[in-house]
Amino acid sequence: MDFNLSEQEMMLQNLAKDFAENEVKPKAAEIDRTGEFPLALAKEIGKRGFQGLPYPEKHGGSGAGYASFILVLEQLCKASMTVGAIMAVNTVPEEGIYRFGNEEQKQRLLTPLASGRWLGGIGFTEPDTGSDPALISTTAKRSGKGFIINGQKMFMSLAPVLDVVLLFAKGEAEGLNAFIVEGKSPGFAVQETLETMGLRGLGTSIVNLDDVYVPEENLIGKEGQGFAILLEAISIERMSVAMQGVAVAQAALELSIDYAKQRKAQGKPIARMQSIQQQLAEMAARIEAARWLVYRTAFLRDQGQSIQYESSMAKVFASEVAVDVTRMAMQVHGSFGTMKSLPMERLYRDAKMTEIYVGISEVHRSIVASRLIQG
Template sequence: MPAERLLPSTEAKDLVGLATDLAREELAPHAAEFEEASRFPREKFRLLGKTGLLGLPYSERWGGGEVPYEVYLQVLEEIAGAWMSVGVGLSVHTMSCYALAHYGTDEQRDRWLPEMLEGNLLGAYALSETHAGSDAAALSTRARLDGGQYVVNGTKAWITHGGEADFYTTMVRTGEERVSCLLVDGATPGLSAAAPERKMGLTGSTTAQMIFDDARVDADRLIGEDGAGMRIALSSLASGRLGIAACAVGLAQAALDEAVAYAKTRSQFGKPIIEFQGLEFLLADMAAAVESSRATYLDAARRRDRGMPFQRQASIAKLVATDAAMKVTTDAVQVLGGAGYTRDFPVERYMREAKVPQIFEGTNQVQRMVIARELKK
C-alpha cells in the first residue's frame, strides 16, 4: 500500500503516482522470478528511462526531470518497495551520473549526459577496492597519463552493475597525493569484469570486480580537475546515502504491508491474529520505524534542496533507515511465522535484501563516525 505523502505540488504528486503505478504493474510481478534466477533486469532500466524516471534530479537541459531531491527520493522509495534490485540500481545510476552532472564541463555534459538520463547508458560507480572499502583514500588503482590518454591499472571491487554497465564513474590515483575521476566507457579495451559475486540478497543486481589491465581512457574523460576525485567521491556519496535510505524505507514499507495483510487473514483461536495484542504492538513498532525513517530522509533531502549543509543528516538518514529496514523485515518474517521462512511469501527475500544496505555506501559503523565527526566541528 503506497504511503500517504505530503508532496510539494500537484506535479510531484502525479510523478510519484506514475512511479507507484509503474512499480505495481511493471516491476513487482517480475521481481521474484528475476531474483530467483539471478537475472539482471536491464530492460527495466530502459523502461525507467523512457518514462522519465531515470534522471529526475538532473537538469532538463540534458534530459533530466529537474525535480527536488525530496520528490526524487519518494519516487525511488516506490520503485524499491516493488523491487529492491531495481531501486538500488536506480540509486546507483543516479550517483554514477552525479560527477558528470555537477563537475563536468558543458561540453562533456552535452556529449554524454542525455543518453545516461534517457536510459540508453546505464552507469556504475567504481570507488571501492578490496583493501580500500571504508578507507576510500587508500585506493590503489592508478592512471598514468600517456599522451592524450590515461593508462589505468588496478581492480575495483563490489561494483553494482559490474559487467553490465555502459559507463563507470571511476576514482583513480593519478599521483601519490592525487585521486581523480574518470568517466570510463564500459567497452574500453583492457577493462573486464570478474565473475559476479554470489550474494545473500539482491541477486538480480549484478555485483562484480572490475579489472583494469592497461585500459586506455581518453584524457577528455577526466571529470573535474586532476586531483579532485576525493572531493567528487565524497560529495556523490552524501547524496547517494539518501538514495539508499529511501530504498531501505521502500523495502521496510513492503515488508510491513505484507505482514499486515497476512495478520488480517490468518486466524488462530477463532479470530485474526492481528487482534492479538502481541501482534498489534509488533506491527505498531514496525509502522513507527518506517514512518520515522521516511521523515528522517525527507528532512535531509529538504535541506539539500534548500542549499543547506546536509551531510550529517544524510548519514543519520542512511543509518536510521537501513537499521530500521533490517528490524522491520525480520519482524515481518516473525509475523508470518513458518510461512515467512518459506519462499511462498516475499518477506524472506526482503529480510535477505535488508542486510546489504547497512553495508554499502559506507557501513553504518562509518556513518556513526561521520556523524560524530560533524558533531565535533
C-alpha cells in the same frame, strides 16, 4: 514548513506506483531467484524519465528535483529493491558530472545518462578498501592526451551492462582522480559477477582494469579532486539506500497487516492479539520517522545544500529500521515468513544489505559523530 506533496510530486508518485505494481512487482521474485540483471526494466526506467529526475532538461533530465526522485525510488523499491537500486546507482556518475564536470562534459556524458540512454555505475571499492582513499591501489598514469588505468575494483554494481562508470584512481601527484570510463573500453573486463544474499540481480561484480585508456576530456574536475567528487556524489546514493530501507520496511509492514488479518489462532485473526498489534504499531512508527528523515535530506539537496552529514545519518537510521522491521515482520509471519515462495524472506535479506553496501553503518556513525564533535 510544508509537509504536503506538490501536484507534480503526487503525479510522479502515482506514475511510479503504477509502473512498480504492474511491471516490476510481478518480476521481483524471478529477479531474486535467478540473479539475472533485469535489463528490460532498467531500460523502461530510462524511457519513463525516472533516471534523470534531479537534473535540468538541457542535460537530459526533467528538473523535477531530488525529492521527486526519492518519491519514485520509494515506489520502485517497495516492489523490488534491486530494480530501484539500479536507478539509484546511476545517480552517482550523474551527480559527479553535474557538480564537477564542465559544460561540454555535461552535454556529452550527463545527457545520455539522465535521459536513460546509458546505464552508469561507480568504481571505488577495491579488495583492500571500501572507504579509505589512501588505500586505493588502482593507478592512472598520463599517456599522450589521456591516462592509462590499471587495477581492480570490487562490488561494482551494473558492471556487466553499464555503458560508463565514474571510476576513481590514484594519480601521479597526490590525491585521487575521477574519470568517466566506458564499459566497452579495451582492458575493462568483468572477472566475476558475485552472488550476494540480497540485492540479487544488481550485477555486482569484480572488474579488472588492464591498461584501460581514458581520454583527458573524461577527467572529471581537477587532478587530485577525486575524493571530494566521491563524497558529494556518493551522498546521493547514501540517501537512496536510506529510502531503499524505508521502502523494504513498508512492504514488510503491509504484508504483515494482510497476513495478521487473515491468519487465525484460537478462532480469531491474530490481528486482534495485543502482542501482534504492538509489533505492527512499532513498525509503522519507525518507518514514518525514517521516511521523513529521508524526505528532509532530499529537500535540503533541492535547496542546494550539501548532504554529506544528513545522508549518513539517514542511511544509519533507515537501514536499522529496515532490519528491525523485517525481523518483526518475520515474527508476525512465523514459519510462513521463511518460505522462499513468499516475498517476506526476500525482504528480510534485502533489508540487511542496506546496512552493508555504500558504507557499513559503523562508518556512517563515525561520519555523524565527527561532524557533531567538530560542530
